[in-house]
Amino acid sequence: MHILVTGGAGFIGSHTVVELLNQDHEVTIVDNFYNSSPKVLDAIKEITQKQFRFHLVDVSNQEQIIELFENNEFDAVIHFAGYKAVGESVSKPLSYYFNNVTSTIHLAQACVDYGVNKFVFSSSATVYGDNNVPFKEDMELLPTTNPYGETKAMSERVLMDAVKAHPDLGVSLLRYFNPVGAHPSGLIGEVPTGVPNNLMPYISQVASGQREKLFVFGNDYETTDGTGVRDYIHVVDLAKGHVAALEHLNAGTHIYNLGSGKGTSVLELVHSFEKVNDIKIPYDIVKRRDGDIAISYADASKAKNELDWETKLTIDDMCEDTWRFESKRVTKRDI
Ligand code: UFG
Numbered sequence: 001m002h003i004l005v006t007g008g009a010g011f012i013g014s015h016t017v018v019e020l021l022n023q024d025h026e027v028t029i030v031d032n033f034y035n036s037s038p039k040v041l042d043a044i045k046e047i048t049q050k051q052f053r054f055h056l057v058d059v060s061n062q063e064q065i066i067e068l069f070e071n072n073e074f075d076a077v078i079h080f081a082g083y084k085a086v087g088e089s090v091s092k093p094l095s096y097y098f099n100n101v102t103s104t105i106h107l108a109q110a111c112v113d114y115g116v117n118k119f120v121f122s123s124s125a126t127v128y129g130d131n132n133v134p135f136k137e138d139m140e141l142l143p144t145t146n147p148y149g150e151t152k153a154m155s156e157r158v159l160m161d162a163v164k165a166h167p168d169l170g171v172s173l174l175r176y177f178n179p180v181g182a183h184p185s186g187l188i189g190e191v192p193t194g195v196p197n198n199l200m201p202y203i204s205q206v207a208s209g210q211r212e213k214l215f216v217f218g219n220d221y222e223t224t225d226g227t228g229v230r231d232y233i234h235v236v237d238l239a240k241g242h243v244a245a246l247e248h249l250n251a252g253t254h255i256y257n258l259g260s261g262k263g264t265s266v267l268e269l270v271h272s273f274e275k276v277n278d279i280k281i282p283y284d285i286v287k288r289r290d291g292d293i294a295i296s297y298a299d300a301s302k303a304k305n306e307l308d309w310e311t312k313l314t315i316d317d318m319c320e321d322t323w324r325f326e327s328k329r330v331t332k333r334d335i
Helices: 011-022 040-047 062-070 086-091 092-115 149-164 199-205 237-249 266-276 299-305 316-334
Strands: 002-006 024-031 052-056 076-079 116-123 171-175 178-180 214-217 232-235 251-259 283-286
Touching: 002 214, 011 024, 011 040, 011 237, 024 266, 052 076, 052 232, 062 092, 076 092, 076 237, 076 316, 086 092, 092 116, 116 149, 116 237, 149 171, 149 251, 171 237, 171 316, 178 199, 199 214, 199 266, 199 316, 214 266, 232 283, 232 316, 237 251, 237 299
Parallel strands: 002 024, 002 076, 024 052, 076 116, 116 171, 171 251, 178 232, 214 283
Antiparallel strands: none
């Protein structure tokens, strides 16, 4: 298949491109490097030893999307490009709604106009809000606590309605739990801008000495050790989930949780990182972070049954691969 990957230089996008190329798919990446670097493209080539096309495109710009579809014949679109910082979405809601929702509309419109019948969308477990765990695909969605989450829920809605009106279209909505880790080559991984919002990048920056200590947001939740519980998923497993979703995609809307089905607390993740990498992570317990829920983990059975996909990599693998990437990056400072 010839697959258009938007945001293909980003964290999850780049890992997915690697898996697509490994499966001999033809790939066109578009990215505007808002939150990524052109060097990632070289790293993908180094890992796969394969070629792909690249265009500098802003997916919120409809003219650029039309030109892209006019000049290429795609079989499928995987749409990753988007703003993703939860906190920033609260201070810049209009940018988030504009960028994330209009890009989905433009791409869906182009798919309809140019007869591209496969669309895989990068959604998030955040659409479940504070539901009871485990989160299941058919649960009623609860409001999320931030505009970023709302842009994911709205984009899902847009795509579901597009399928109702265009029954040949096949849409897969992939609800990611907490993606972490990096490619085992150490060549691609997550590069946060500024102070990391998410736990694993923060831990790895403490490990590399860029930050003095971790702040654990609350130890008074109703969980095993009082700290927040999440379903962490290795980005390579997540990337393979996209390939599985694409290869099984037929007409209609299909929703899948991509998670491990297991919850891990903040302190369990810290201790695993310390153990596998033999590095101490100093931390302080501070108050809860606004908008956080106590526990989030997937019921991952639908993806296993229908896509024949499940996570294979462990929390220890995630910690080891994160640190391999971060330690190389800090030494070379090149991505
Ligand atoms: N945490 C800390 N200290 C930190 C950062 C996080 O203690 O410095 C804790 C949080 O309180 C939470 C856990 O670590 O209990 C995980 O927090 P993350 O910020 O890594 O992840 P979230 O679950 O809050 O958010 C992630 C993605 C969002 C997405 C959401 C969907 O970052 O984009 O999952 O469930 F919307």
